[in-house]
Amino acid sequence: MAVSKDLLDILRCPYCVSGETRKAGDDPGRLKLVCDGKWLVCQEPDCQRKYPIKEDIPVMLIDQGDKWMNTAIEDLPEPGKLVEERPMSASSPSAPVATVPTTDPMILVGVGVAILAVLALVGWLMMRRSEESCAECDQD
Ligand SMILES: [Zn+2]
Known part of the structure; x- marks a missing residue:
């Protein structure tokens, strides 16, 4: 080798x-x-x-x-491995830990769909309620 x-x-x-x-x-x-x-x-x-x-x-x-x-x-020291093993908590200046949060686009899509679903449900409930109150008005 x-x-x-x-x-x-x-x-x-x-x-x-x-x-x-x-x-x-x-x-x-x-x-x-x-x-x-x-x-x-x-x-x-x-x-x-x-x-x-x-x-x-x-x-x-x-x-x-x-x-x-x-x-x-x-x-000269031992050359070491090609890919250095980095401890999780290490804050070595030569190996800065990535601070940019990884945002999964699928999570964003899921949150967006959930918000839209809640809005649609609220809107539908309000429409039903106003229809019911109008029906009561007509009866009177
Ligand atoms: Zn040279």
């Missing part, structure tokens, strides 16, 4: 191959496998970004590389 060599051959540090931060040379941003194949380190001398390999999937995101660029290779 490891990242295949074919994949490693084509993977490059995203910071060093794209945009204005592209490094000089024909093939910048080469990566080296370290820590028993758990981390990839950019070989550009002034980059040193490190990318975790989670469950055999290299996480090639610049913000991930930034996070570890000042960490020595021997201090």
